[in-house]
Amino acid sequence: MDLMDSQKVEAILGPQTSEETSSVAEIASKKQIPVLSFADATPNWATERWPFLLQASQNQLAQMKAIAAIVQSWEWHQVTVIYEDIDSSATGILPHLSDALREAGAEIIHVLALPHFPSSRLSEELEKLKGGQCRVFVVHLSLELAVHLFEKANKMKMMEKDYIWITTDAFTSLVHSINTSSISSMQGILGVRSHFPEDKPKFQDFCKRFRKRFGAEYPEEDNNHEPGALAVQTYDAVWSVALAMKQKSEKLNQKLLRRILLSDFDGLTGKVEFMNQKVAPAHTYQIINLMGKSYRELGFWTYGLGFSDTIIDPKYNYSSMKDLGQVFWPGAPWYTPKGWTLPAKDQPLRIGVPIGSEFQQYVNVEYDELRNFTYFGGFSIELFKALVEKLPFYLPYNFIPFNGSYDDLVKQLYLNNFAGVVGDVAIVARRCQYADFTHPYTESGLVMIFPVQKSGNKTLLFLKPFTRAVWILVAVISIYNGFVVWLIERNHWPELTGSALHQTGTFFWLSFNLHGEKLHSNLSRMTTLVWLFVALVISQTYTANLTSMLTARGLEPTVNNIETLQSSNAIIGYSRCLGDYASDLKSRKTGAVFLEVAEAKIFLAKYCKGFTVAGPTYKVGGLGFAFPKGSPLLPSVIEALLKVSESGKLRELETSMIASEKCMEVNLHDDDDISSLSPSGFWVLFVLSGGISTIALMLMLALLKHWENHIKQQFNRRVGQEESSGISSDTHEARFVLSLNIETVA
Structure with a gap:
């Protein structure tokens, strides 16, 4: 401040740091003295706080x-x-x-x-x-x-x-x-x-004078005395102040600041002008x-x-x-440095691999306890190995099994526990905040898989409305009812007499062809009435179910898009293996399965005769390899992955993986078996019919027992009467049988 007052300082040039600039600008602004700073940068707030501060160095x-x-x-x-x-x-x-x-x-x-x-x-x-x-x-x-x-x-x-x-x-x-x-x-x-425009005479003249003066003042330095950027910028800044000071005024300092800001001339650095109190960049x-x-x-x-x-x-x-053109790199290698390297200790990269993948065709991890060795196989593993061979540098790595969810596995990259993740890892948004992914190495998309209608053998289609148990129960109850009617009506129908073979045929005929108008006993009529009601219900149910089966076989599958699933409230399940998907679809626990396109190819290759893809392909990220965010390895891996794809190796691995799957014949959701009615829907009818027939049978047996006792009493009474009359026992027996037949016929 004393210097400013005593020497009548009109402008200050030279502060090269923010600290120096702020100290000088604080004092100079109070004195309204322009300060030209050569610091790397001057923040906007500084020029607002100190209006006499100018940045003379380029942005x-x-x-x-x-x-x-x-x-x-x-x-x-x-x-x-x-x-x-x-x-x-x-x-x-x-x-x-x-x-x-x-x-x-x-x-x-x-x-x-x-x-x-x-x-x-x-x-x-x-x-x-x-x-x-x-x-x-x-x-x-x-x-x-x-x-x-x-x-x-x-x-x-x-x-x-x-x-x-x-x-x-x-x-x-x-x-x-x-x-x-x-x-x-x-x-x-x-x-x-x-x-700087070094070819211009002005610049060449400056350099000549600079070398001469610098050599005179510093003779101990080498002969190469070229001006640096700071010297050139300082020269232009001095010229800006000098040109502004040519015109004097009463308010010199304010006028000087204004004229400096209006500088517009060709300096050593080129065009010199100020914008927002800063020299043009x-x-x-x-x-x-x-x-x-x-x-x-x-x-x-x-x-x-x-x-x-x-x-x-x-x-x-x-x-x-x-x-x-060619750059001379440190160490003079013929190749361009990749910009990163493995740690100095040369430790292999830890590559995480998921355990328990639902598609072991992609990742299969097995541990051999006898050899104390962990085997890593599958499409993803082989692809990564092929990718490493395409890298322009040696990359040591070790596969490390990880037992946990895929999200947790990706988070391990964020925690620096792994240098990469290899497996059937889907590229989804929630994982991108923890890791960077390669391009998808499989076809991207999500497809819906559902079971196809199976035509089957129509020869025995008429038996399909009922399960085997129902047919057996129908036969048993029919034979039982026929037996009861035969037993009750055998003394009233001449057709029910004769040889054993004739009676057997008549018995089975009665089981399935009862004629109520020919029945003589109320018990047999009651049995027949209930059985006819049951038969009517069963026959109508049979007709309806058979019609439904015939109609359903001619319809297209109704599950063909996600909207259909939503409207029908179908269940979308999640399983851990291919077999679970197949069994759930077979039993209709799930209406459909959504899989990545790559996984769907494996599923359809294994169950080629029972399922198909329906609806559009929903775009998703696909499967990729994951690396820590900003990993320098990622660009090289992506390039190597493209090389593997362009060479045909990727398609070769995929074809080999799919070809290894043998098509399994699966009796998927046999509609006939599922639609066949079981005894659970008819047990009340069967119990009712069987119960009525049993009651009729018991009543008939009770009546026969009563008749037998009544006849024996009559027989004993007549025998006593006729013995007193002197009739032989043979004559008594003949008369008793004749009277029994007469009563039975009556």
Whole structure:
């Protein structure tokens, strides 16, 4: 403040951090002195609080998008950010980089903030990064701190193959000033730096004067004295203030601020102008590749246009950096690093496999106690093995059985208990919050399976209305009723006399052909009346059921869509194996079964003669392999899965799986048996008829017993009378029999 008062300061240039900027801006705003800051970013609230604060450095958004475009070009999906622990980096770099990476399909998985001065904990932090899986590092550090970082990383063998280092403009714009010994530890680094129109005379003149003056003031430095981005931006900022101060006024400070904001001239960085108290952002960045004793210029990236070989009238713009040519990577591998690796301890990946899959054709887990060995088989397992063979790198893994629900299995990925899940895992929305899935490796869709009508043998169709038990009961009750009538009426019908064979035939005829008008006894009439009523009910029921069967055989199945199931309140069941599905449909416990298309193929292959698919295919996710969210392995697995599919191996495995199923002949829901009426519906009628016949039989036997006693009394009385008259016993017996016959006929 004393400096501002004593030296009559009219403008301040130079704060490079948010902390410095806020301190200076607070004081300068009270004095109404413009402050031009070179911090990475100035938040909107800062310019509102301090109206005399201007951001002279270019916005970092475009640079972060350039870095994200590089990451996207090489299909890297996870990034570790190393930045200097100052407030401007946290507020100006990380938010823009995070948003840009998210748009490019990548994410920041780890952030390492380093103190401004090198510390002993750097080795410890790098060791943690080395032990992780991510191998893509974005470095936003000052020159001195970045050099220290790369020298340390080189000693820890983190500048070798499979590592990717990308530096921002803060370091890249000054690589020309790094000595040869230091740059040898930075081989393969990709750098992004601001592009300046170096071919223009104004820029060349500035560089010439800069090198001359810098060499004079710092003769101990190397001969390569090129101006960095900060020097160029500072030069333009000074010109903005100088041009604004040409016109004096009484209210100089307010006028100066206004004229600075109205700056519009061609500076070293290009067009210089301010928007919302911030210098207009750069749109073009140059990409360089450190190699040998210096670096190689790969090309350019322009906001809204993409990559190009040159900035002056480029013939083509590319969406991918791959089109700029071969990159010299750390460790000089001939292949492009995949951006991730297995943990340093080289432990195999733990791949979870579900136990108890309802379709063991997909996943079959068996444990051999004698050999202490767990067998993993099935379509999904074989497909994953084929997929691993297509990966461009070696992938060690172990299958780990998991006994639990599929949802719990997927959640294990979220809990970092597994590195992947292989099995017949359906891709559904509720699981996507815990894991990422590959593309479906089976046909996607949900279909409805229902039993088909079976024509069967119509030769004995007339017997189907009743079950065998009913027919037996009808025969038994008919014979029994006929026997009772025969027994009662045998002395009244001449047809009921004769030989045993003749009487047997007449007996069976009476069982099924009773004539009420010929009956003489009231007991036989009562028996016949009840039996005729029962026979009428049975015959009408038989006719109705037979008609229903004949009609049903000519109808189309009524279950052909989900709306029919809903309207009929049919039960949709869940089972754990194919046999349960078949038996439930057979017994009509369930109206239909919904299965994935892939599972339906297996079901229909096994029960090919009893079921069919009805209705539309309802779109669902299908079956896929699951990995932790943001897993760097997922893109490579998806690509390998496509290769397996395109090679025909996927169809070969599927065909082999389905062909292994032998068609089973299943007597599915025989409608005739189900529709046949059982004795439970007629037991009252049978009991009524049998009971009446039994009562009639008992009454007849009681009457016969009564007659027998009555006749014996008469016989004994006559014998006594005739013995007194002198008649022989033979004569008595003949007369008794004659009188008995006469009474019976009467």
